[in-house]
Amino acid sequence: MPLSRIARGSQLSQSLSRIASEGGLSTPAASALRNAAALGQGSRHAASSFHSLACVGLADKCGAGAVANLYGPSRGISATPARLLPAAAEALAAECSHTDPAAATAVLPDLGPTGLKQKPRVVVLGSGWAACRFLKDVDTSAYDVVCVSPRNHMVFTPLLASTCVGTLEFRSVVEPVSRIQPALSTRPGSYFFLANCTGIDTRKHEVYCTVAAGDEQLPANPYRFRVAYDKLVIASGAEPLTFNIKGVQENAIFLREVNEAQQIRRKLLTNLMLSENPGLSEAEKKRLLHCVVVGGGPTGVEFSGELSDFIMRDRAGQVRACQGLR
Structure with missing residues (x-):
């Protein structure tokens, strides 16, 4: 498998360190190394520096395969930590070996x-507020952009509570990512992938x-692939808090996505209609019409206000009738 330019630069540094510890470098090799490290931007001078490394005998110490991979670092990266996260390749192989032994070696x-003649690639993980702000401002004439996210749109969360009760329609609180950054659908080299990021290998x-939604037409389920990057932007958001309240994780509907707002809306309307059925006891009607909001932040307060308006103005007569308050 060919290594990225960043990985090749890392391999160069590791190989030369090993050579130095085994016997040192000659003066021409050390000079070529300094030139390659300082000017390794794909330029003619850098190329001659790497050629000099091969000429002074590194091929005998590193092997032909190592010398063949001696290239300058990416134009899009000046300095990158060698290892920020555990290598994802080994973790992915271990995960696959438990479920599908063949997938571990695939x-x-x-x-x-x-x-070297291509634009550096920026990979953006997520399609939320931070990710879309970055996508909107990125210079697509200087970078190829790849966005990886399980949803192809941005959600305007301050208005999401209004969609739960029908004040706003769902289409009014979403904006497609391709409309925020047209290059994702119009420029060659820029892509949007509907998938989840399951690992990051900073060394390679x-x-x-992994594809977010299973599709029988894909070669495998789940379908996995990898994307090489020159710059990586992690804007995947966060998980909502439950404050360790018992039963919230198992029974509550969170309000972070459009599909969750749709679930809340269906649940509210269904319970209102079920409470009208004849023969139900007062206790059963109260159970169907009882709502609990967990959390008092912006989302919880907005939803509570919208729910109160919905019940007291739009459904007041129906609720009083169901509760026997004529």
């Missing part, structure tokens, strides 16, 4: 590393992805 389809500069 070669994943990939969007390979960029070439790759992200590992």
Whole structure:
């Protein structure tokens, strides 16, 4: 598997460190190394520096395969920590070995590393507020952009509570990512992938992805692939808090996505209609019409206000009739 330019630069540094510890470098090799490290931007001078490394005998110490991979770092990266997260390749292989032994050794389809004459690739994980703000402002004339997210739109969360009771329609609180950054659907080299990021390998500069929704037409289920990057933006958001309240995680409907707002709306309308059925006891009607809001932040307060308006203005007569308050 070909390594990205960043990984090749890391391999160069590790190989030369090992050579130095085993016997040192000659003066020409050390000079070439300094030139390659300082000017390794894909330029002609950097190329001659790497050629000098091969000429002074590194091939005998590193092996032909190592010398073949001696290239400068990406134009889009000046300095990157060697290891920020555990390598995802080994974790993915371990995960696959428990479910599908054949998948552990399978070669994943990939969007390979960029070439020297290509624009650096920026991979954005997520399609929330931070991700979409970055996508809107990124210079697509200087970078290829790849967005990986399980949803292809941004949700305007302050208005999401209004959709639960019908004050606003769902289409009015979403904006497609391709409309925020048209390059994702119009420029070659820029893509949007509907998938979840399941791992990051900072040594190889790759992200590992799994298709969010299973599709029988895909070669495998789940379908996995990897994307090489020059720059990585992690804007995947956060999980809502439950404050360790018993039963919330198992029984409550969270309000973070459009599909969750749709669930709340269906539940409210269904319970209102069920409470009108004849023969129900007062206790059963109160149970059907009882709502609990967990959390007093902006989302909880907005939803409580919308729910109060919905019940007291739009459904007041129906609720009083169901409760026997004529």
